[in-house]
Amino acid sequence: MSLNESQENSLYELVRRRRSVRRYTGDKVPDDTVREILKIALLAPSSWGRHPVEFVILRDRETIEAVARCKRMGAGPLPMADVAIVVMADTADCELWIEDAAIASTYILLAAEEFGVGACWIHMRNRQGQRKSADEEIRQILGVPDNFSVLNVVALGQKGEKKSARTEKDLVWQNVHAGHYGQKGDFIGKE
Numbered sequence: 001m002s003l004n005e006s007q008e009n010s011l012y013e014l015v016r017r018r019r020s021v022r023r024y025t026g027d028k029v030p031d032d033t034v035r036e037i038l039k040i041a042l043l044a045p046s047s048w049g050r051h052p053v054e055f056v057i058l059r060d061r062e063t064i065e066a067v068a069r070c071k072r073m074g075a076g077p078l079p080m081a082d083v084a085i086v087v088m089a090d091t092a093d094c095e096l097w098i099e100d101a102a103i104a105s106t107y108i109l110l111a112a113e114e115f116g117v118g119a120c121w122i123h124m125r126n127r128q129g130q131r132k133s134a135d136e137e138i139r140q141i142l143g144v145p146d147n148f149s150v151l152n153v154v155a156l157g158q159k160g161e162k163k164s165a166r167t168e169k170d171l172v173w174q175n176v177h178a179g180h181y182g183q184k185g186d187f188i189g190k191e
């Protein structure tokens, strides 16, 4: 399919608008909006369709701050978030849990943008906590069973900063190869 002039690639428009938002106004993200975002995350594809990814939704300031402290360095905007979505997966029965959790997280980021909510991926896997790993400390606080691992926490909040949308200039066409590594194709290079 090629687009004629009156058509808009609305997914591209959404994707180019999505940016990591790390400042929030403090206004509430309505529960209904969080629910709509989760509906999209729950439809993310998963390996063998097993849906090993689970989410813990945090709205309580103390708990959000406690989870933020589980990452020794760089939890950045998390303590200021209105909502935190802890993304984890059952690793016992799912070799590809990281991929599954990353896709679900990406869906959350895109869904947040669709509803005008600011979002930022705060990474937790392989990050140090205060005494143990960030993953272990978060699971302890939230009572998550040992067979789970936490990939990240997605911070959500009403946007407190403006970021410009990506443009055609941001497309790294050099990363695309046609048929053979290093070869350019006709569909490439319209920058």
Ligand SMILES: Cc1cc2nc3c(=O)[nH]c(=O)nc-3n(C[C@H](O)[C@H](O)[C@H](O)COP(=O)(O)O)c2cc1C
Pocket: 018, 019, 020, 021, 022, 074, 076, 077, 120, 121, 122, 123, 124
């Ligand atoms: C796997 C991954 C881990 C990330 N970890 C963090 C993080 O721990 N803290 C943070 O503030 N942003 C984090 N980010 C957000 C990136 O820094 C951000 O996506 C990147 O700089 C591009 O900016 P943009 O999202 O505005 O396009 C992460 C993003 C990804 C995909």
